Amino acid sequence: MTALAAALAEARTGLRLRRRGALLTGMGIALAAAMLAAALVVGVGLGGGFDRAARAADLPDIIVRFSPQSAGLVDQRISALPDIASYSTRREFLNVGVAASGQRRNDAVAEVISGFGRPGYAVVAGHNLTPTGSQVLVELGFAQAWHLHVGSTLYLGGLGPQHVVGFTEAPDNVGFPLAKPRIYLSRRALVARFGREPNPQVNLAEIWLRDPRYLNEVLVQARSTSFGLRNIQFATRSGVRVLLDQAAGIVIDLLVALSVIALVTASAMLAASARAEVQRRLGAIGVRRAIGAPRGHIALAQGLEAMMIAVPAAALGVAAGVLATSGPGDRLLTMLNEPPPGSALILPLAAGFLASVAIPVLGAAWPAWRAAGRSPVGLLRGGELESRRGRGGRFGPGRSGGLAVLGARLVAARRVRLAATVATLGLSAGFVLLMLALASALSALETDPQALGKRYQLTATMPVRSVPRVNAIPGVAVAAPRYETEAADSFFLGETIDVIAYPGDHTLFEAPPLVAGRRLNGPRQAEVGVGLADALGLSPGSTLALALSSGGELRLRVSGLVSSLDHDGRVAYIPAKALLAADPSAPYQIAVALRPNADQSRVTAALTRLGAQPTVASGATARGAPLVATLRAILLAIAVVDGLVCLYALIQASTLTVQERRRTVAVLRASGAGPSAVRRLLLGATLAIIVPAGVVGVLLERYVFGPALSHLAVNYASLALVATPGEVLATLAGLAVAGVVAVVWVARQAGRESVVSGLAAR
């Protein structure tokens, strides 16, 4: 018999003899693999979403928007540019009425395609527009929200009924419901309804370059030759990516980071579980070594046995993880106008499967190899146990310890195994806490403006002179005019900037997280959003040149970069004095920050009595409630898988604790211990695992997981990912309940076994 065949035979025998243990181990591997697969589905799906979408949609290198112009003039200007591979032009209509299936809205974007060249969108169902008939293409997210299917009828503006011939995804913007619904139709449909235009106009051009490396040169040329085109705005492929990152970056980063943490957690669990399994078998390893089994044979047999369990378990787990998260993940991608990863997931999932097999196999083989290197006598005589002589009293602890303490000591005596189990449970508890903290943070992001740095709760339309009267209202902490106007960059007129100004310290009202530099503290300084800094290449110390809509110009020094989900991050905070000097008629509202615990409704009523029209300030993602809901669904799926892992780890630890101690329990029962005494013993054993695991979980969340995730989110929002005392208590209570369930169940099992068979157990 070859060495491999012998090891295989031994592994098979081991599996047959330890069916119950194998089942428990298999469940652990399956759950960890599910966690791993869920992490991969989310991470790969979101991480490569933009690139997949850009590839599928053949996203242009440059998108140019301008006021409606003659298509002929636009063709002329674009044709004059160097290095152009192809281009297409469109007419984009805003706020178009749309109705279908008993639903109606008036804010759709209708894009009229002039020709049938490169479309800049991907048709994900049905077919592209053809020259015949009244046809429209509908954005996939909108189609799903309105339950449209290919062949549905859609009423569009004054065009009457149109046939939906396909669904699209275009990554130049986020999709419905994060943005307005987009519908594509051909110019022929307009012509068929309204007759031929003598001089058709367009307001959007998509340009593909022969060599995208010359993008900057083409842009310079385009800016200098675009005379005749008004209100021109250029967006590049990388600029679109920045915009999307601003809109969805926090979501993507959080989920990818969460996936990485889940990956590490699952790997640590698998390794800890495999190591604990080998610790349980030290005696058997000692016997094999004593009868002459080579060290390599023992490690190989152990590894093969682990592999026989891991392969089917990991396959099941990966399938379950994919099923649990692919639905919500795909919904999120649709909202971002990005296609699902599809076959791109195969390789990562295969790698995840291999890792789910390799980690327990190595986790079993390596400790077995090391253990087999120890003296067989030592292994046979309780290799895992260390002498405690000299640490206790003459006869050990006194009677006061009781059975619970005895149970705890039985577990604590096997330190390596205890450490592995506590690590598994602690990681799991920490992850659950992170989920809870993240769910709270997301809710805050949606509903609490302060999560994004907004510190005012109300705005009121009233004159500046009323500010002292507003400040006198009980419950008002501070009120000041908040100026907000739109400007353009003086050098790149296409880049629009939202300019916000307060007299005095703006951080009393808005303190978006500072990413770089410092807060503005002079009359000619500005804080700019990361989105704007990315678009214009700004950094602290740069000059920001603002061309205001009033015609005035402002030059300010950038003091710092701030993150803001508002306005895609294209925002600048400047002193009101500077703004008013350039534009004395800048529009404003009175921003009202309330005292803690102030009654908002009373303040609102007082403002109304002053003749104002107060409105409640909203969070930046308030318009993205469906996004948050989808995000919650993903988190819930991951949390459910992790919760199951946690519960499994606890029950497995308790069950194995008792299975290993069948003889101990039998000796206790033979000595006169009744069912309650056995329960107390088991309770002590379980507490010895869950108390340190709870502490490890809380510390991990507070000092490792939470800060790591907060750090990743810092570019977008201040997320304090620290679990609240309530969440900590809920998690610890969950652990305790699972522990009690395990104790009751296992005690019942132990009570059913006859003392005689328990005494015979090894």
Add this chain to the structure above:
Amino acid sequence: MLATVRAVTVLRAVGLTKTVGAGRAARRVLDDVSLSVAADEVVAVLGRSGSGKSTLLNLLGGLDTPDAGEITLGGERVTNRSPRALARIRLRQVGFVFQQFQLIEELSGAENVLMPTRLPGAPAGGARRAARLIEELGLVPVADHLPHELSGGEQQRFALARALVNGPKVVLADEPTGSLDAENGAAVLELLRGLTGRAVVIVTHEPEAAAIADRVVELAEGRLVASAGRGPVAGRPAA
């Protein structure tokens, strides 16, 4: 001796029957077995492997239940009792000594002895009794050692101390010398012989063990087929 037995009978079993296995594999290991043991009496139950010796001991100690028959221990009925009641009887009335010692390997020798005194319902003064037993059995130098650090003889002496710590009326020893060498076996037998005020039942197949008994009974094919007696031995140490 017979007069003593009649005077203070601690353990009485009448008509015990026990079948193990089911269907065609069913085998009657005990068939109408009756036995009485008095305080201060040592009874050795001899028999070949599989003759039902250990089954009889398990029934006498309430670890297993007979198909028929009745057992009383210190005047208290053992048969047809709830698991809780049986546990209480074992706690206060019975001390077990096993061939494989059955010490809890994570606990030191002394802690193993203390273990039954920590159980709910155990008689008071357990720690004091444990200390005295450990001293009397010469185990003080190794009291804090874990079982795997002890010799077989030391382990069995700790097991004996554990069996005695709650002051049981009956000590049931299942092959107590089976895992020991001759010298250690003899020492353990001497200790069992020396117990006063208790009924001792030793299940064994070793003639040396039988030699210390006041009475020897033999189990063959599920029945007690022979009984032989010897005179009481004087000079037993107090336990």
